[in-house]
Amino acid sequence: MNEIVTIDQAKTIAQEMETTLAGFVPPDQVASIDQNPTGALMSCSTEGDYLWSGQTKVMLEPGAAYDGAAVTSEIAATYDDSESYRTETDTTRDGQPRAHVIGENGEGYLVALSVDKAFVQILSFSPCFVLPDGVSPSKPY
Template sequence: MVALTLALTACGTGVTVEDPDLTLYGAKAIAQEGETEVIAAIPEHIVRSVDQRPTGSLLSCTGERNYQWAGGTTVHVAPDTDLEAVIDDVAHAYSEQPEWEVTRETATDGAPLVTLYRVTTGGYLVSGEEDRSTIEIYSFSPCFHLPDDMTPHGSY
């Protein structure tokens, strides 16, 4: 999980604000809707439950007070699910959409991993966890400018 968190943070480096009207809560909504879309690429019959975290944190983007909202969802899957195949299916579903950049990898712990990125919706790391009972979806939104009256250190 630490490796995924570091990878997620690295994704925000050098990213700039594309939509000057995007707010923190709009960015959060985009990221969480994207998590839900990723879940839709997972076969329904293997999904036992979904736990979308209600809050996340902010990652820096290029420029003063520019941030991305970062959050996540845990998908609990049926025992003996072939997570390699599921992650491959997610990667394939997104690779057929030209606006998405898709990178299929293996995490340092051997877990299957796919990175999905699109400028307008941010990015997602989708990984089968070591215990093979969950799929983690880590999200980060497009960049937005945080107003001066909000702290970047809060949980939103």
């Protein structure tokens, strides 16, 4: 089912999912959750559609025993049972578990531990939308 969304709705969908995914990190390991207030617009079709791309960092407490495999497995178990999402898991180039949550409307979310192991990075890619007149795709939104 492909819904037509506006740029504001697309951004809201992506940021809400970033926040939801941040909630999978055990609270006692979280120093802060830092969500970027703006993101970049990226082309997602040859017809001129765009998506909003954002990021949230879940800063870990120093010395936290973060278990990326457990978090990735929990995300996969949650979203593989969902009607609206599916999950693919793999590892990053440095061997850390990574979850890729893919929505039925084309949105996607990547969750993995940073290379320096200081934070869990959540990258979001919203559903596609038609860019409104007068909005430049080259400016942060």
